[in-house]
Amino acid sequence: MDINEVRRQFPILDQEVNGHPLVYLDSAATSQKPLRVIEAVNQYYREYNSNVHRGVHTLGTKATDHYEGAREKVRKFIGAESTEEIIFTKGTTAGLNLVAHSFGDAQVQEGDEIVITYMEHHSNLIPWQQLAKRKGAVLKYVPMQKNGTLRLEDVEKTVTERTKIVAAALVSNVLGTINPVKDIAKIAHSHGAYMVVDAAQGAPHMQVDVRDLDCDFLAFSGHKMCGPTGIGVLYGKKALLEEMEPLEYGGEMIDFVGLYDSTWKELPWKFEGGTPVIAGAIGLGEAIDFLEEIGLDEITAHEQDLSAYCLSQFSEIEGITVYGPESADERAGLVTFNLENVHPHDAATILDAEGIAIRAGHHCAQPLMKWLDVTATARASFYLYNTKEDIDKLVAGIVKAKEYFTNVF
Incomplete structure (x- = not known):
């Protein structure tokens, strides 16, 4: 991968x-x-803006071809x-909520169990929390190791015959932990x-094969993978999606x-009510072409190399605490940290003054912050x-932030 050629394709960089060249280290929030993605969206609006599925005119046909393509x-x-298993949503949050409401409400009964982990983003925690409250179910958490990883034996102990749903992140947005979701699914x-x-x-950031993972549902967002905001994907096994009821009613999804x-249209359109x-x-389709031309394996290797380098450099900084797995092989391309006696927001402000964009806060993972015994952390994420x-x-x-707060206070 020619990193200079890659960077030239991102005009914002x-x-x-x-007063400093932009260093963007917040891709876990949005990439x-x-x-070419910007131009693909622009071309749609400039050349063939039309609604999909409904018209027989040329623009409508072209828009439909690109949308379904x-x-x-x-x-x-x-x-x-099958494409019948691909539901377009507005993002990961929407996809997970669809599953929790349409599938979860039908499957989970009083006294059943829902199992998740402490490292879940709120989008994969609150829908199950609320489902458990609606149905009188029990929400259980898989114990986590000190380095922010899961042991399969702990998953085995937590999941029982009363468990109806197990939900877990493939990668933690705070710890960077790559979870063994294939084994958890088994x-x-x-x-x-x-x-x-x-x-x-x-x-x-990595090759994902839903049939190899054998997951029943999987959700992700376009904006974190070089695509536009407002678009996401929910994958579901066809047999399960066919059993589910839509949540939004109106045009497009009806028969x-x-x-x-x-009566409702067949999959996938019964879940895509209204103008999509x-x-x-x-x-998103153009972003996928872009990523695949570079190669997901190349991207994974590049990010792990950056993580290993970052962890090595951080080990030389006195008073820094790094969260998550110690080995870059066990984590994705992000490093979350705190500086002794420096609030993460203050650190992020100093870095922003240097043109460096990182994330600071609870990262939509407040239960994990409690588990870590902190109120917030700083996070640098790579792409x-x-x-x-x-x-x-x-x-x-x-280092500059440390010196500043040491001298001031």
Whole structure:
């Protein structure tokens, strides 16, 4: 992978912030967009803006072809068997909520169990928390090791014959931990439970094959993988999706409407009521083409190299605490940390003054913050356009922040 050529495709990186060249280390929150994705969205609006599925005119046909073509790209990208299993949503959150309401409400009864982990993003925690409250079910957490990893024996002990749903992130957005979701799915299925995977931090960075994982549902967002905001994907096994009821009713998702009753379209359209995010889907399809041309294996290797370098450089900084697995092989391309006697927001402010963008806060993972015994952390997250020079600047900025607060206080 030619990193200089990759960076040239991201126009936003060619700017100064606060008088310094931009160092963007917040891709776990949202990635930057290559020019070809921006142009694909622009081309739709400039040349063939039309609604999909409804018209027989030329623009409508072209828009439909591109929209459904993006669905096929997603199918291949995650190894799904059929485009009927690919539901376009507005993001990971929407996909997980759809599963929790449409599937969860039908499957979970009073006294049943839902199993999740302490490291879940709120999007993969609150829907199950609320489902448990609605149905009188029990929400259980898999114990976590001190280094932020899961042991399969602990999963085995937590999942029982009463468990109906097991939900876990493929990659933790705070710890960077890569979870063994394939093995967790086997355990879930051995007890008759269903496996739901939050792949928001996984799909942009590594090969994902839903049939190999044998997950029942998997959700991810376009904006974290070089695509536009407002578009996401829910994968579900066809047999399960066919059993589920839609949550949004209206145009596009109907087959027949009478005065007192209606029937729904076949998959995947019964879950896509109203005008869909057409430009977003087209942009996501272009982003997938971009990532696949570079190669997901290349991207994974590049990010792990950056993580290893960052961990090595951080080990030289006195008073820094790093959270998550010690080995870069066990984590994705992000490093979460705290500086002694420096609030993460203060550290992020100092770094921003140097043109370095990181994330600070609870990262939509408050239960994990409690488990870590902190109120907030700072997080640097990497993607295919980042370099070791970016990390060098980050380290220099952290040292500057330490010196500043040491001298001030």
